[in-house]
Amino acid sequence: APPGLLxxxxxxxxxxxxxxxxxxxxYLGNRSSGKMGFAVAASAARQGAQVVLVAGPVQLDxxxxxxxxxxxxxxxxxxAVFAALPADIYIGAAAVADYAPRAFAPNKxxxxxxxxxxxxxxxxxxxxxxxxxxxxxxxxxLVVGFAAETDHVADYARQKLESKRLDLIVAxxxxxxxxxxxxxxxxxxxxxxxxxxxxxxxxxxxxxxxLVELVAERLKA
Ligand code: C5P
Numbered sequence: 001a002p003p004g005l006l007x008x009x010x011x012x013x014x015x016x017x018x019x020x021x022x023x024x025x026x027y028l029g030n031r032s033s034g035k036m037g038f039a040v041a042a043s044a045a046r047q048g049a050q051v052v053l054v055a056g057p058v059q060l061d062x063x064x065x066x067x068x069x070x071x072x073x074x075x076x077x078x079x080a081v082f083a084a085l086p087a088d089i090y091i092g093a094a095a096v097a098d099y100a101p102r103a104f105a106p107n108k109x110x111x112x113x114x115x116x117x118x119x120x121x122x123x124x125x126x127x128x129x130x131x132x133x134x135x136x137x138x139x140x141x142l143v144v145g146f147a148a149e150t151d152h153v154a155d156y157a158r159q160k161l162e163s164k165r166l167d168l169i170v171a172x173x174x175x176x177x178x179x180x181x182x183x184x185x186x187x188x189x190x191x192x193x194x195x196x197x198x199x200x201x202x203x204x205x206x207x208x209x210x211l212v213e214l215v216a217e218r219l220k221a
Contacts, residue, residue, distance in 0.1 A: 004048025005216035009088040013041040016056030020100035031181040034058030037093030039208035052084040074125035086139035092129040130164040147171040
């Protein structure tokens with residue numbers, strides 16, 4: 001067999017949602033299935049990379065040849081990602097919670113007899129991707145992010161490319177049938193400084209192969 005496109009490279013991929021615990025029985029989560037990130041990790045491994053997959057809570061099998069680290073919260077994901085560095089490529093496909101409860105309530109939060117409302121006190125989670133992209137001692141040659149948007153997909157993606165200082169961002173529309181969260185299919189557009197590539201609707205496993213090809217191209221550029 002010919003050498004893979006990512007032969008000899010180490011790739012760290014994050015995938016899935018994070019769950020931010022409120023109390024022993026409740027959490028804040030999101031609808032990410034982890035399918036896209038797992039497909040990207042599998043594809044990178046098929047192309048000869050050494051792959052560490054940092055996975056939030058998902059119901060998916062570990063792809064062949066991939067080293068998997070399971071985590072629950074954004075804070076745990078951050079720790080696992082940094083523990084996996086240095087690497088050549090970071091692909092942040094996880095849907096990391098943007099906010100987490102300010103404090104974990106060790107006892108179950110009870111309904112109060114009086115109020116009809118309950119306010120949750122939330123704090124920003126660390127932006128793992130932006131932090132990884134700023135790290136200069138991590139050996140990274142390419143940092144790739146994902147952007148799931150309901151509207152203004154290209155504008156928001158280009159903004160994130162710049163603000164998080166990424167080399168590549170993959171944008172997809174969520175909230176439409178046949179794409180985004182939970183779906184086996186997706187459609188996406190990749191943006192990099194000075195270029196873009198459209199990936200028409202296809203199974204996530206096929207799109208992952210296309211993305212890994214693009215990653216290999218951008219590495220050479
Ligand atoms: O800003 P937004 O969450 O839409 O950006 C999405 C990209 O940033 C994804 O690649 C996601 O994995 C990453 N991200 C992260 N840590 C966060 C929030 C997002 O790594 N706290």
